[in-house]
Amino acid sequence: MSTVGVVRTTEIIDRAIIEDEPACAGGAGPPPISVLLVTQIRLYADGIVTALEELEAIKRVDVATSCDTALERLVRVPSDVVVLDLAGIDDAAVAQAFVRAAHPARIVALAVRESDHDIVAWAEHGAMGIVTRQASFDDLLHAVLAAARGECGCSSHVAAALLRRVATIAAERRSVTRYTALTLRERQVVDLLVQGLSNKEIAARLLLGVSTVKNHVHNVLNKVNASTRTEAVALLVGMKAQSPAHKGPDLTPV
Amino acid sequence: MALRLLAIDLPPLVRDLVAKALLRRQAEGVFVDLPVSGGDVQALALAARADAVVTPLVEHRWPAHCTPLVGHDRGMALFGLDCDEGRSRISELRAVETHRTEFGADGLTIDEFVETADRAAGGGSPQTVRPGDGP
Numbered sequence: 001m002s003t004v005g006v007v008r009t010t011e012i013i014d015r016a017i018i019e020d021e022p023a024c025a026g027g028a029g030p031p032p033i034s035v036l037l038v039t040q041i042r043l044y045a046d047g048i049v050t051a052l053e054e055l056e057a058i059k060r061v062d063v064a065t066s067c068d069t070a071l072e073r074l075v076r077v078p079s080d081v082v083v084l085d086l087a088g089i090d091d092a093a094v095a096q097a098f099v100r101a102a103h104p105a106r107i108v109a110l111a112v113r114e115s116d117h118d119i120v121a122w123a124e125h126g127a128m129g130i131v132t133r134q135a136s137f138d139d140l141l142h143a144v145l146a147a148a149r150g151e152c153g154c155s156s157h158v159a160a161a162l163l164r165r166v167a168t169i170a171a172e173r174r175s176v177t178r179y180t181a182l183t184l185r186e187r188q189v190v191d192l193l194v195q196g197l198s199n200k201e202i203a204a205r206l207l208l209g210v211s212t213v214k215n216h217v218h219n220v221l222n223k224v225n226a227s228t229r230t231e232a233v234a235l236l237v238g239m240k241a242q243s244p245a246h247k248g249p250d251l252t253p254v
Numbered sequence: 255m256a257l258r259l260l261a262i263d264l265p266p267l268v269r270d271l272v273a274k275a276l277l278r279r280q281a282e283g284v285f286v287d288l289p290v291s292g293g294d295v296q297a298l299a300l301a302a303r304a305d306a307v308v309t310p311l312v313e314h315r316w317p318a319h320c321t322p323l324v325g326h327d328r329g330m331a332l333f334g335l336d337c338d339e340g341r342s343r344i345s346e347l348r349a350v351e352t353h354r355t356e357f358g359a360d361g362l363t364i365d366e367f368v369e370t371a372d373r374a375a376g377g378g379s380p381q382t383v384r385p386g387d388g389p
Contacts, residue, residue, distance in 0.1 A: 042362065042363055043268075043362055043363060043364060043367070044267070044268075044271070044364075045363070046363035046364060046365060047271030047272075047274070047275065047363065047364035047365070048271065050274070050275075050278075050364075050365070051270070051271060051274050054274075133265065134265065134266060135266060135267060136266035136267060136269070136270050137266075137267055137270035137271065137274075138270070139266075140267065
């Protein structure tokens with residue numbers, strides 16, 4: 001018989017109460033918040049509403065069964081936080097349009113897929129809280145209360161995905177900066193280098209001496225921080241694709 | 255006697271909502287995450303003194319660990335929760351598949367599910383219980 005991961009009802013409830021205590025502290029705590037839950041799934045709707053309404057930190061929970069009715073509702077009765085359940089929404093564009101239209105309401109996206117792509121996409125669309133499909137009620141509550149304070153309450157998994165994205169953006173910016181630091185002649189050399197031409201072939205193509213081309217290649221390697229020609233080509237392919245200079249005539253360094 | 259529900263491998267949010275619904279009815283739940291290799295659900299149910307079992311369906315079908323419970327005329331009340339793509343749906347199976355009922359995503363609340371499980375476990379009708387229905 002397996003006894004792996006057995007949890008009794010009372011343990012789950014106790015954990016939720018402990019998590020909620022700081023927000024419920026009387027007097028000094030933040031004012032109770034109103035929540036609008038947008039979901040098509042009744043199984044979740046009533047359960048979440050009942051569970052949230054039991055908490056002192058929540059003063060009101062309304063439910064809308066579509067993004068359209070949620071927007072109408074928000075116009076009439078503003079809510080501090082909107083929980084958008086993505087599970088029942090087929091068209092992601094509809095949900096994304098809702099997030100933009102619902103501004104300045106603070107959106108918590110619920111049931112986001114556990115992929116970096118989806119997590120980052122919802123952050124970019126303006127969700128203040130991201131709760132994945134494997135999240136617990138405590139995770140949802142944490143995200144709602146944090147969003148009400150203007151903060152992002154997310155799991156370490158979500159935070160890691162967002163930090164990875166920030167690191168990638170920073171690396172891309174560094175690459176673009178390096179590429180745009182090349183002179184016009186160096187970029188001409190790079191274009192041919194990427195095509196696999198030898199120094200002699202590049203010299204012939206640009207009507208330059210081979211030693212001049214070697215100097216340009218040497219400078220390029222230094223500027224893109226590559227130790228070999230192959231490494232430089234690999235880096236430059238990515239840099240060229242990201243560089244605004246590559247896409248247009250503006251050669252101004254970033 | 256209060257319902258004692260054995261909940262297997264429920265997604266965390268559903269698990270928490272079911273736990274709260276059980277508490278409201280003064281019923282009890284035992285929540286188990288089986289290892290990937292599966293487990294003996296009958297033995298688990300016996301050890302937990304469970305009256306009913308709920309488990310997620312796998313691609314709309316009963317998972318392998320439920321096989322011993324499916325297809326018995328007087329078997330334990332067994333509920334399958336369809337969590338595919340987050341579209342929760344509860345189907346109920348009690349006594350061979352002749353009493354199978356499926357409730358769409360918009361059809362059943364957590365409280366109604368727990369009440370339905372309570373009735374089914376007590377030997378009552380496995381029909382859906384709606385708010386206002388008598389005991």
